Amino acid sequence: MDSALASDTPYVRDSVRTAVKVLIVGHFAVGKTTYVGTLSEIRPLRTEERMTQAGASVDDLAGIRDKTTTTVAMDFGRLTLSDDLVLYLFGAPGQQRFTRLWDDLARGALGALILVDTARLKESFAVMDIVEKQGLPYAVAVNHFDGSPRFPDEEVREALDLAATTPLITCDARDRRSSTEALISLVDHLLTLDAETP
Amino acid sequence: MSPRRNERSLVRPHVVTGGRAHPTRNVFDLVTLVIAAGDLPRAGLSPEKLRIVELCRGGALSVAEIAGHLGLPVGVAKVLLSDLVDSGHLTTRATAPAAQQSKVRLLQEVLDGLRARL
Numbered sequence A: 001m002d003s004a005l006a007s008d009t010p011y012v013r014d015s016v017r018t019a020v021k022v023l024i025v026g027h028f029a030v031g032k033t034t035y036v037g038t039l040s041e042i043r044p045l046r047t048e049e050r051m052t053q054a055g056a057s058v059d060d061l062a063g064i065r066d067k068t069t070t071t072v073a074m075d076f077g078r079l080t081l082s083d084d085l086v087l088y089l090f091g092a093p094g095q096q097r098f099t100r101l102w103d104d105l106a107r108g109a110l111g112a113l114i115l116v117d118t119a120r121l122k123e124s125f126a127v128m129d130i131v132e133k134q135g136l137p138y139a140v141a142v143n144h145f146d147g148s149p150r151f152p153d154e155e156v157r158e159a160l161d162l163a164a165t166t167p168l169i170t171c172d173a174r175d176r177r178s179s180t181e182a183l184i185s186l187v188d189h190l191l192t193l194d195a196e197t198p
Numbered sequence B: 001m002s003p004r005r006n007e008r009s010l011v012r013p014h015v016v017t018g019g020r021a022h023p024t025r026n027v028f029d030l031v032t033l034v035i036a037a038g039d040l041p042r043a044g045l046s047p048e049k050l051r052i053v054e055l056c057r058g059g060a061l062s063v064a065e066i067a068g069h070l071g072l073p074v075g076v077a078k079v080l081l082s083d084l085v086d087s088g089h090l091t092t093r094a095t096a097p098a099a100q101q102s103k104v105r106l107l108q109e110v111l112d113g114l115r116a117r118l
């Protein structure tokens, strides 16, 4: 009596015991959804949360009807990395005001990959602030759009005020290999950070 | 593909959760893996809880995936999942270990897994 719902659902392998997550963040239309879709082994899923402008959940405001609410979508995908381990990628919205959503996303996350577009570097400041406030380690990936200017790394680093140790990579969110390499740079960086802190 | 999969819940979240905004336990991360536990009687479960139990019978899924498949906001899904763990219908699988030493091992495993995909 298997329902249609259960029979075509891609379940996590039985042997998997550990699930981790990495956030894919960036400003509007920088390529987050594309990136998650390129790497995910399942059809990416999407959830929607209704948030008030203040950042509280609508559920916390039962009965108050005239608050402005917005629907925030986040999409996510999954990669099975070993018999034991799956990695989830969450494409996170760049709006700072959704504090509760961000707390939820950041809790337990290994780190964040910040996608930037060289034609709109300034638009990345807000999202970098959020990631830093959440205390998440991160790497920056320039998602190269056709027609976007190519700046030397040093100029991008300076414009974004990156620490010397923060990885800066170029990637194409539509390309699997390139997107995987960006993720590898991030995890390599996380490993260095964790090996340093006793 | 089932047309039900992407159907948005037509019921107000508050009705679905019986008016509660917070789960009875705060153990659910977005990536906590959830699976059905045994074959408890399902009589008396609300339609939404029934759908969750049905979905979870097939194997393990993360909290975020369950919410995504059933078109529920994550906050609502957490409340329902928490109830279903309390009632013994569902159980969770251990997620990421906390200790620093195993964190390094975990990151190494992530790195190896990613490199193997190149």
Ligand SMILES: Nc1nc2c(ncn2[C@@H]2O[C@H](COP(=O)(O)OP(=O)(O)OP(=O)(O)O)[C@@H](O)[C@H]2O)c(=O)[nH]1
Pocket (backbone or CB within 6 Å): A026, A027, A028, A029, A030, A031, A032, A033, A034, A035, A091, A143, A144, A145, A146, A171, A172, A173, A174
């Ligand atoms: N040329 C080029 N186009 C890209 C690249 N990545 C994404 N795009 C396109 O840019 C547009 C926006 O990409 P999305 O992946 O939807 O961006 P997003 O960050 O999810 O956008 P929002 O969720 O709306 O903030 C889409 O039309 C993509 O096809 C890239 O690397 N190069």
Ligand SMILES: [Mg+2]
Pocket (backbone or CB within 6 Å): A032, A033, A034, A091
């Ligand atoms: Mg998007």
